[in-house]
């Protein structure tokens with residue numbers, strides 16, 4: 001038998017039909033929707049007189065533009081409120097489960113799926129949001145889609161996709177002190193660039209990957225899209241299975257045993273071919289920070305901004321334009337640079353382990369005087385766990401307050417905008433111009449580095465304070 | 467979504483010689499609050515196009531009266547970042563029908579094709595030629611011939627062939643979309659589920 005990759009096994013099992021000289025019709029097991037990319041899709045259905053084909057395979061939550069304070073009150077911003085109400089109305093009309101603001105199941109869409117056990121190995125999972133790649137951590141094919149495709153899934157539970165190429169990224173060895181999966185991801189993107197993964201689906205492998213917790217794996221897979229790849233995945237193992245066991249939508253009884261047996265078969269066969277392969281050594285990875293306006297512009301926190309002298313033509317102009325936006329100069333060290341805001345949250349680093357790591361770091365320390373710290377849990381469940389573990393007390397003693405769940409400053413669609421010209425160390429995923437508010441300057445980093453910055457007010461190597 | 471059938475397009479082009487133009491620049495998140503597909507063109511490249519006082523920034527190509535046309539030419543890795551289809555809608559709504567670059571991000575490329583906006587991938591060398599030709603003479607016209615998958619710089623006659631998958635080409639030429647196709651497959655999909 002032909003040796004298959006993990007990706008091939010799942011893809012092939014979901015192809016309903018291959019269009020002659022065209023894409024495949026791919027069956028979708030799980031569909032997540034949120035308020036921003038779904039309304040036009042529902043409108044499309046209505047215009048065509050269609051119903052949702054499989055409402056029980058879609059789950060909805062408003063996350064992108066909800067406020068993170070006073071969620072119990074009605075949303076002040078009229079357009080945001082309308083979008084959220086529209087989502088609820090569409091869900092009610094079509095029989096789709098909706099996890100509203102303040103409810104037990106509310107949160108950032110890529111955080112609640114795994115929490116509820118809706119995300120499982122071997123599935124195809126889509127959402128109108130590029131960071132759907134998060135779910136790949138479970139050994140699923142998960143990727144972001146556009147609104148037309150959201151409409152396709154609602155109408156037929158299928159989308160039309162050309163089969164991507166396959167890439168394997170192997171990271172072997174042991175991670176150093178203070179180095180997290182966020183740093184692995186930023187390191188990889190700094191090496192292969194923000195377009196290095198384009199056209200590919202990534203499988204992550206190697207001892208540094210398999211030793212990661214489930215949440216750390218989600219952070220890594222989440223950032224796959226920032227290398228241009230459609231998604232990233234990790235073969236399911238005991239860590240995966242133990243995480244899913246007992247969750248609300250996990251299979252139960254005999255179904256569980258059957259599922260586990262199948263999940264264990266989901267790995268790339270010996271000798272399976274990848275179109276592209278990369279190998280990295282975990283020991284080479286430092287805590288990372290970005291200095292520019294795309295996630296590929298990252299360096300070790302102790303390094304200096306590249307000179308970019310080897311760059312030519314539009315490469316050089318783009319590099320200089322980026323530094324100008326950041327008001328940084330080539331060759332400057334990152335350490336010691338002034339920071340105005342810290343944002344802990346998002347589908348990249350808004351899970352309980354991220355809050356635990358941050359809390360452990362700031363425990364007994366105080367927030368730096370002139371820095372604002374926004375702590376935004378990824379979901380209601382994360383928020384509850386933070387409180388149950390008393391982490392909110394630690395934050396309070398350090399002079400920081402916990403907010404309510406949502407995407408928040410990750411994309412600044414709500415009021416959580418970083419003011420123009422200010423610097424934010426953010427645990428989110430994109431440092432594009434204006435991503436966190438018009439004129440805002442974003443520095444991507446891990447929760448540990450963010451914690452170190454929160455207590456010093458400047459870019460700091462977290463290892464020095466550990 | 468219904469869109470105009472794509473036939474051969476001859477037009478001047480607007481140059482945007484910047485790399486990694488991400489979808490947050492094409493349409494910033496704060497303009498994504500609409501529940502209908504209308505008017506996104508007004509906010510296309512909002513923060514590059516207007517200053518804080520909402521005044522047009524004169525040297526941004528869309529504001530520069532020497533440039534016009536239905537073809538947008540961008541640097542490599544165009545459309546990276548967020549999956550927001552609003553980016554393709556905004557470009558289409560503004561009046562562009564073709565985006566030329568040497569490299570497109572996957573989701574953006576798919577979203578464009580689903581909305582009648584043709585992404586044309588050219589070699590880095592040809593892209594430089596196009597930029598140079600427009601800079602030398604902003605009235606330079608390009609011809610995009612979908613049937614023959616060919617893009618031509620009309621001033622010099624230089625041309626290059628481009629790739630497009632046969633199914634998508636058929637859809638664009640006929641103004642069809644995937645949803646019609648999928649809805650007609652319902653029985654096959656039901657059979658697959660069993």
Ligand code: SF4
Nearest residue numbers: 131346347407410411
């Ligand atoms: S947290 Fe950020 S990246 Fe994640 S779904 Fe929300 S907006 Fe998208």
